[in-house]
Amino acid sequence: xxxxxxxxxxxxxxxxxxxxxxxxxxxxxxxxxxxxxxxxxxxxxxxxxxxxxxxxxxxxxxxxxxxxxxxxxxxxxxxxxxxxxxxxxxxxxxxxxxxxxxxxxxxxxxxxxxxxxxxxxxxxxxxxxxxxxxxxxxxxxxxxxxxxxxxxxxxxxxxxxxxxxxxxxxxxxxxxxxxxxxxxxxxxxxxxxxxxxxxxxxx
Amino acid sequence: xxxxxxxxxxxxxxxxxxxxxxxxxxxxxxxxxxxxxxxxxxxxxxxxxxxxxxxxxxxxxxxxxxxxxxxxxxxxxxxxxxxxxxxxxxxxxxxxxxxxxxxxxxxxxxxxxxxxxxxxxxxxxxxxxxxxxxxxxxxxxxxxxxxxxxxxxxxxxxxxxxxxxxxxxxxxxxxxxxxxxxxxxxxxxxxxxxxxxxxxxxx
DNA sequence: GACTACAGCGACCGATCGATCGGAAGTTAA
DNA sequence: TTAACTTCCGATCGATCGGTCGCTGTAGTC
Numbered sequence: 001x002x003x004x005x006x007x008x009x010x011x012x013x014x015x016x017x018x019x020x021x022x023x024x025x026x027x028x029x030x031x032x033x034x035x036x037x038x039x040x041x042x043x044x045x046x047x048x049x050x051x052x053x054x055x056x057x058x059x060x061x062x063x064x065x066x067x068x069x070x071x072x073x074x075x076x077x078x079x080x081x082x083x084x085x086x087x088x089x090x091x092x093x094x095x096x097x098x099x100x101x102x103x104x105x106x107x108x109x110x111x112x113x114x115x116x117x118x119x120x121x122x123x124x125x126x127x128x129x130x131x132x133x134x135x136x137x138x139x140x141x142x143x144x145x146x147x148x149x150x151x152x153x154x155x156x157x158x159x160x161x162x163x164x165x166x167x168x169x170x171x172x173x174x175x176x177x178x179x180x181x182x183x184x185x186x187x188x189x190x191x192x193x194x195x196x197x198x199x200x201x202x203x
Numbered sequence: 204x205x206x207x208x209x210x211x212x213x214x215x216x217x218x219x220x221x222x223x224x225x226x227x228x229x230x231x232x233x234x235x236x237x238x239x240x241x242x243x244x245x246x247x248x249x250x251x252x253x254x255x256x257x258x259x260x261x262x263x264x265x266x267x268x269x270x271x272x273x274x275x276x277x278x279x280x281x282x283x284x285x286x287x288x289x290x291x292x293x294x295x296x297x298x299x300x301x302x303x304x305x306x307x308x309x310x311x312x313x314x315x316x317x318x319x320x321x322x323x324x325x326x327x328x329x330x331x332x333x334x335x336x337x338x339x340x341x342x343x344x345x346x347x348x349x350x351x352x353x354x355x356x357x358x359x360x361x362x363x364x365x366x367x368x369x370x371x372x373x374x375x376x377x378x379x380x381x382x383x384x385x386x387x388x389x390x391x392x393x394x395x396x397x398x399x400x401x402x403x404x405x406x
Numbered sequence: 407g408a409c410t411a412c413a414g415c416g417a418c419c420g421a422t423c424g425a426t427c428g429g430a431a432g433t434t435a436a
Numbered sequence: 437t438t439a440a441c442t443t444c445c446g447a448t449c450g451a452t453c454g455g456t457c458g459c460t461g462t463a464g465t466c
Binding site: 037 | 422423424425426427
């Protein structure tokens with residue numbers, strides 16, 4: 001026995017790890033991946049620092065695990081529900097709508113706003129594996145947008161002279177603005193503004 | 204005497220303070236206002252921690268001073284050169300062009316990108332005077348944009364049904380995207396993309 | 407020339423940081 | 437039953453955090 005509860009089995013150790021990562025994502029969305037501290041995290045979860053760190057080996061590994069988890073949440077919440085829609089403008093619109101909802105919806109997972117936006121700004125002036133992972137995630141996402149934009153242009157759903165990378169650039173900026181409006185100002189009109197901008201952008 | 208150089212006079216103490224704040228802005232644009240540490244800052248400037256902190260009293264006061272300085276840089280670099288242009292669309296375009304240049308230009312002042320963008324994301328999930336100051340600065344800036352947008356609409360330079368706050372919302376998002384593209388990806392096409400989006404937005 | 411004001415230093419504070427270590431407790435496989 | 441393995445804890449490490457203290461030396465005031 002440990003304290004009050006039965007000791008974790010090997011299988012439950014994985015659940016412990018999941019709990020750590022989940023809490024890390026929530027904390028990092030507020031404090032950033034660097035502001036995330038082992039001690040605080042361990043205290044929150046009722047673990048010892050060493051017991052917690054044993055699952056990852058280093059803080060950097062924990063940061064990468066948190067990023068991976070955030071990516072999984074984003075994919076499950078934004079991409080997968082829309083993945084089966086018809087490629088092109090239809091799927092792009094579905095994705096964008098899920099994207100808006102994701103920023104409003106995932107409040108428990110990201111109480112400090114979208115983790116990607118937070119850490120992208122936090123690490124954009126640094127070097128190392130964490131920064132590289134962040135840049136890679138953004139690249140992958142932008143590519144997904146570009147793919148559907150390209151299909152939409154070829155299908156005539158968007159004007160012939162549309163530059164997919166231009167629209168993707170504007171889309172990402174738009175969502176950064178939405179994230180800020182929600183987090184910094186709690187602006188309730190921001191989602192509607194984003195939809196309006198979206199309509200004009202994908203017309 | 205102190206070390207090699209003559210002791211600072213009272214007048215030079217102010218210059219010392221300015222040096223501290225200037226370096227703080229540069230460091231904070233990379234590390235964030237929380238990642239800014241007294242020890243690192245003092246070592247960079249060849250001061251002792253206590254000597255440095257004596258100018259401000261607390262880290263929070265130093266953070267606020269850095270914010271104030273960043274605001275002065277932004278105003279002098281973006282607003283003032285365009286302030287005398289004709290209010291409305293003309294001045295707005297001038298401001299936006301200065302704004303783009305500011306992100307490319309102020310590399311020495313902000314090696315980690317625009318300090319406002321960095322700290323807005325860093326503090327958007329917190330409370331306290333620093334967060335309040337950041338929110339206030341963004342509000343003031345957005346208001347400036349809205350003022351010229353409103354004038355432009357009334358003057359018929361923009362469509363009658365244009366919502367100034369909608370455009371301001373999109374403008375801010377656009378520049379957050381520009382900052383990210385420059386800092387995270389070093390994308391040389393980002394300024395041109397921003398100008399193209401701007402033309403479409405202010406048409 | 408005595409006195410005050412103040413910048414800045416060096417030493418030090420308790421707290422916390424990420425990380426390491428050895429061992430206790432429990433699971434699994436033999 | 438036992439040996440190997442794994443999780444997790446408690447203690448501890450050196451480094452660093454923001455911040456306080458008493459002091460020194462210079463500039464300005466009278």
